[in-house]
Amino acid sequence: MPVERYPAIPEQLIIALxxxxxxxxxxxxxxxxxxxxxxxxxxxxxxxxxxxxxxNFPDNEGDDV
Structure with a gap:
């Protein structure tokens, strides 16, 4: 999935969701x-x-955030 097409996603958004x-x-x-x-x-x-x-962690494929 090309992540370049998405704006930066703030960690606070992930936490809130x-x-x-x-x-x-x-x-x-x-x-x-x-x-x-x-x-x-x-x-x-x-x-x-x-x-x-x-x-944010492109080298850690498959790891959970």
Whole structure:
């Protein structure tokens, strides 16, 4: 993925997104639509984290931020 096409992603944004959209196990009582929505939210957070990692730690491929 060409990270050059993205503006610099501040670490504070990643921290805020992690707090607002935490990774969590779906509740069995939740509607399937809501579970899918949460999955989409997490997918975006993970994508931005990966771009942040590549922008700031390009030699550490695959390491978690």
């Amino acid at each position: 992690e707090e607002d959209f935490p990774e969590r196990t779906p509740d069995i009582s939740e509607a399937l639509e809501r579970i899918r929505e949460r999955g989409g939210e997490r997918k975006v957070v993970k994508h931005l984290k990966e771009i942040f990692r590549q922008q």
